[in-house]
Amino acid sequence: MASDTPSSAARARRFALPSVAALVKAACGATLLSLVLMSWSVLDPTPLPVMVSMSVGQAIGTLALLSYLAAVLLYQLRVRRARGESARPRQE
Numbered sequence: 001m002a003s004d005t006p007s008s009a010a011r012a013r014r015f016a017l018p019s020v021a022a023l024v025k026a027a028c029g030a031t032l033l034s035l036v037l038m039s040w041s042v043l044d045p046t047p048l049p050v051m052v053s054m055s056v057g058q059a060i061g062t063l064a065l066l067s068y069l070a071a072v073l074l075y076q077l078r079v080r081r082a083r084g085e086s087a088r089p090r091q092e
Contacts, residue, residue, distance in 0.1 A: 020078070023071035030064035 037057035041049040 017074065020071045020075045023067050023074065027064045027068040027071065030060050030067065034058075034061035034064060 034057045037053045037060070041053035041057075043049075
């Protein structure tokens with residue numbers, strides 16, 4: 001049995017987070033899928049495409065936005081950690 005040292009536990013936590021590039025790629029793919037659904041409702045304005053684009057397309061677009069925001073926050077946290085700053089602002 002191998003014992004977990006703090007450094008190996010920290011490395012495991014670091015690798016558990018998705019990479020910024022993967023989150024941005026997921027956001028781009030979801031955005032494109034959402035745009036396809038929205039375009040389908042514009043090109044074929046019958047009830048089914050409009051309902052699908054307004055519900056499924058909006059949900060996918062919202063997930064894309066959340067994925068992009070997660071990528072931005074993750075990047076900012078990693079930059080601060082690399083600089084040695086804490087996540088909390090300094091009290092003066």
